Amino acid sequence: MIQERLKMAQSRQKSYTDVRRRPLEFEVDDWVYLKVSPMKGFMRFGKKGKLSPRYIGPYRIVKRIGNVAYELELPQELAAVHSVFHISILKKCMSFIDYTN
Numbered sequence: 853m854i855q856e857r858l859k860m861a862q863s864r865q866k867s868y869t870d871v872r873r874r875p876l877e878f879e880v881d882d883w884v885y886l887k888v889s890p891m892k893g894f895m896r897f898g899k900k901g902k903l904s905p906r907y908i909g910p911y912r913i914v915k916r917i918g919n920v921a922y923e924l925e926l927p928q929e930l931a932a933v934h935s936v937f938h939i940s941i942l943k944k945c946m947s948f949i950d951y952t953n
Contacts, residue, residue, distance in 0.1 A: 876939055878913055878922060883945035885909040886924065886937065910945040 878884060885907035915923040920939045 876942075876944075878916070878939070878942065878944065880913055880916060882913050883910040884913060884922075884924070885943040885945055886911060887941040887943065907943055 886909050887907055888905065911924040911926060913922050914925045914935075917923055917936055921936055922939065922942065923936050926933060926935050
């Protein structure tokens, strides 16, 4: 009986989680925005507080690493930041034309 109720609870929690989960996948050479979490008291990317940007970019995906990690091509200003990011902090760039190619 306990195992049955555990299964029911797990199933219920899974259905709650699946509502918020979005199926997301990117290809190599796609352009994405990188989510930066605003921290109180920190001055990042030229703005402070509420006006600080939520996303920066767009950046090009260089390589897919595993199921949920991607390597981005970052500019020289972000050389100190590791270039591999989880899929949850990436947002697809809908319309970006790369004039460098």
